[in-house]
Amino acid sequence: xxxxxxxxxxxxxxxxxxxxxxxxxxxxxxxxxxxxxxxxxxxxxxxxxxxxxxxxxxxxxxxxxxxxxxxxxxxxxxxxxxxxxxxxxxxxxxxxxxxxxxxxxxxxxxxxxxxxxxxxxxxxxxxxxxxxxxxxxxxxxxxxxxxxxxxxxxxxxxxxxxxxxxxxxxxxxxxxxxxxxxxxxxxxxxxxxxxxxxxxxxxxxxxxxxxxxxxxxxxxxxxxxxxxx
Amino acid sequence: xxxxxxxxxxxxxxxxxxxxxxxxxxxxxxxxxxxxxxxxxxxxxxxxxxxxxxxxxxxxxxxxxxxxxxxxxxxxxxxxxxxxxxxxxxxxxxxxxxxxxxxxxxxxxxxxxxxxxxxxxxxxxxxxxxxxxxxxxxxxxxxxxxxxxxxxxxxxxxxxxxxxxxxxxxxxxxxxxxxxxxxxxxxxxxxxxxxxxxxxxxxxxxxxxxxxxxxxxxxxxxxxxxxxx
Numbered sequence: 001x002x003x004x005x006x007x008x009x010x011x012x013x014x015x016x017x018x019x020x021x022x023x024x025x026x027x028x029x030x031x032x033x034x035x036x037x038x039x040x041x042x043x044x045x046x047x048x049x050x051x052x053x054x055x056x057x058x059x060x061x062x063x064x065x066x067x068x069x070x071x072x073x074x075x076x077x078x079x080x081x082x083x084x085x086x087x088x089x090x091x092x093x094x095x096x097x098x099x100x101x102x103x104x105x106x107x108x109x110x111x112x113x114x115x116x117x118x119x120x121x122x123x124x125x126x127x128x129x130x131x132x133x134x135x136x137x138x139x140x141x142x143x144x145x146x147x148x149x150x151x152x153x154x155x156x157x158x159x160x161x162x163x164x165x166x167x168x169x170x171x172x173x174x175x176x177x178x179x180x181x182x183x184x185x186x187x188x189x190x191x192x193x194x195x196x197x198x199x200x201x202x203x204x205x206x207x208x209x210x211x212x213x214x215x216x217x218x219x220x221x222x223x224x225x226x227x228x229x
Numbered sequence: 230x231x232x233x234x235x236x237x238x239x240x241x242x243x244x245x246x247x248x249x250x251x252x253x254x255x256x257x258x259x260x261x262x263x264x265x266x267x268x269x270x271x272x273x274x275x276x277x278x279x280x281x282x283x284x285x286x287x288x289x290x291x292x293x294x295x296x297x298x299x300x301x302x303x304x305x306x307x308x309x310x311x312x313x314x315x316x317x318x319x320x321x322x323x324x325x326x327x328x329x330x331x332x333x334x335x336x337x338x339x340x341x342x343x344x345x346x347x348x349x350x351x352x353x354x355x356x357x358x359x360x361x362x363x364x365x366x367x368x369x370x371x372x373x374x375x376x377x378x379x380x381x382x383x384x385x386x387x388x389x390x391x392x393x394x395x396x397x398x399x400x401x402x403x404x405x406x407x408x409x410x411x412x413x414x415x416x417x418x419x420x421x422x423x424x425x426x427x428x429x430x431x432x433x434x435x436x437x438x439x440x441x442x443x444x445x446x447x448x449x450x451x452x453x454x455x456x457x458x
Contacts, residue, residue: 045281
């Protein structure tokens with residue numbers, strides 16, 4: 001179970017070069033974008049009263065910016081979210097079965113970002129950020145539905161994070177066993193791949209008759225939810 | 230996209246009652262266990278040099294204890310992991326398509342634990358915790374493979390966390406739209422369910438011929454990876 005994966009500092013800092021094992025250097029910024037764009041949920045870490053708090057939440061990416069949003073009502077959390085934060089997006093691609101207990105592992109792709117989010121105040125910027133988030137979570141939906149009204153906008157905190165301090169970690173392939181364990185033989189080893197899939201769309205109970213599943217939803221349900229590269 | 234889900238404090242504290250919306254009270258401890266047991270990966274939040282750091286990692290649960298492990302070599306991180314931590318396990322069950330942008334949401338099950346992990350020093354306890362982690366990640370594997378040797382044990386930090394300060398959040402079902410948006414009509418609304426599935430086992434490239442996929446791996450690959458209740 002020892003950590004064998006790559007942590008690739010895109011912009012090395014003490015926080016983004018924590019890992020001790022560096023097997024692979026992928027300084028390509030495109031890898032960060034790929035991990036973020038393939039995800040639906042991030043885990044946001046903040047410091048609240050001196051303690052870490054991890055919160056699962058949605059996000060959207062555009063260029064070098066990651067957008068988050070939340071409720072303006074959550075006072076303490078609102079303050080914590082504009083301090084230093086850490087954002088992780090992880091895709092689990094499989095369980096690696098090894099010939100010894102400590103070499104069991106996971107195949108995955110993971111991005112970790114460190115940033116100090118800025119709370120957006122400009123109405124147009126805020127609306128744009130929300131569009132990016134909604135289009136990330138549900139591509140093709142923004143123009144098909146009612147836009148946020150003034151009351152909804154007032155209740156919503158919108159944050160922008162810079163993606164410059166980030167790292168990408170990934171592990172692929174089979175177990176990396178000790179030579180002696182391979183030589184001893186007799187133990188199955190390999191990978192059990194894991195994948196996210198969409199099921200067919202389920203219409204809302206209160207949907208009026210005659211409205212078909214729109215193309216942007218139908219085509220998504222026939223695609224893979226996440227695709228390892 | 231407004232947060233509509235339930236955060237259920239099993240043992241309410243300021244940290245475990247962050248959410249503003251409480252639609253459903255599920256004080257059942259079994260729900261916490263179910264979310265943890267259905268997961269393969271957690272996101273661990275620590276404070277390092279005053280900043281939050283979120284790390285994806287494996288874990289195992291037994292009774293009221295969550296076990297984590299890591300490398301003894303990661304000095305700073307080792308120290309941070311025995312301070313206050315936050316551990317989140319999240320299952321994404323679907324994207325909720327609403328009739329207005331701010332009501333888009335996710336269906337999910339999530340557990341967040343706050344604890345101060347204890348580093349285990351007793352050799353038997355450490356070995357037992359590693360067994361729990363390996364059996365969580367790959368049920369049926371511990372007895373089938375070589376156990377950790379002294380060198381591997383010396384390189385491994387093993388932590389135990391108490392599960393008493395924890396909360397469970399979940400959202401299920403369709404969109405909860407405004408009456409006026411439902412009345413206006415014309416917009417598809419519903420859920421696109423998301424699910425993790427196992428693919429067939431892939432033997433290691435260096436596996437000797439004649440070793441079949443063992444039953445504990447074969448039966449897993451024909452099961453659902455995560456099953457919403």
